[in-house]
Amino acid sequence: MDNCVFCAIVKGEIPSRKVYEDEQMLAFYDLEPQAPVHVLAIPKQHIACADEIDESNCAVFAHIFGKVPEITKSLGLENGYRIVTNCGKEGCQSVRHLHFHILGGRQLSGQMG
Numbered sequence: 309m310d311n312c313v314f315c316a317i318v319k320g321e322i323p324s325r326k327v328y329e330d331e332q333m334l335a336f337y338d339l340e341p342q343a344p345v346h347v348l349a350i351p352k353q354h355i356a357c358a359d360e361i362d363e364s365n366c367a368v369f370a371h372i373f374g375k376v377p378e379i380t381k382s383l384g385l386e387n388g389y390r391i392v393t394n395c396g397k398e399g400c401q402s403v404r405h406l407h408f409h410i411l412g413g414r415q416l417s418g419q420m421g
Contacts, residue, residue, distance in 0.1 A: 314405035318352045328379050332371050335379050335410070343390075344413030345383050349376070355406040357395040372408065385412040 316322045317336065324336035327347050338346040351368040355361065361369050380389050389412030394401040 312354060312403070312405050314348075314350050314403055314407065315354055318350070327383065328375065330375075332368050333375065335375075338409065342409070343411040343416065345385060345389070345411065347379065347383065347410040349379065349408045349410060351406055356404045357399075357401055357406055358393055359395055360406070376410065380410060380412070383410075383412070385410075388412060390416050 313322060317324045318334055324334075326334065326336050328335040328349075331352070333349060333351055335347050335349040338348050349372050351365075351372065353365060353368060355365055355368070376391065383389075389410055392409040392411065393407065
């Protein structure tokens with residue numbers, strides 16, 4: 309996808325602090341962390357948001373969530389974590405590439421907004 313910052317990160321055109329990578333996904337530290345540990349997990353395939361998950365691409369969604377325990381363990385998040393995805397303008401999605409925020413490293417607020 310043209311002008312997608314996450315696609316550029318996947319291609320190596322923009323550097324990132326990688327946490328995990330395989331042929332389907334990439335996980336890297338967020339540049340504007342909202343918690344002591346704040347990692348983004350993204351599919352390498354451009355999928356704009358959760359609204360675009362369908363039968364043709366849902367395997368990558370399952371793959372990402374299947375890797376979450378490995379990623380969170382490597383980050384030392386044994387006491388828990390939160391996974392968040394935003395979809396669309398009113399959902400505060402800032403980059404139109406499906407991504408999952410993995411947040412932890414302290415007691416998170418019970419407030420979600």
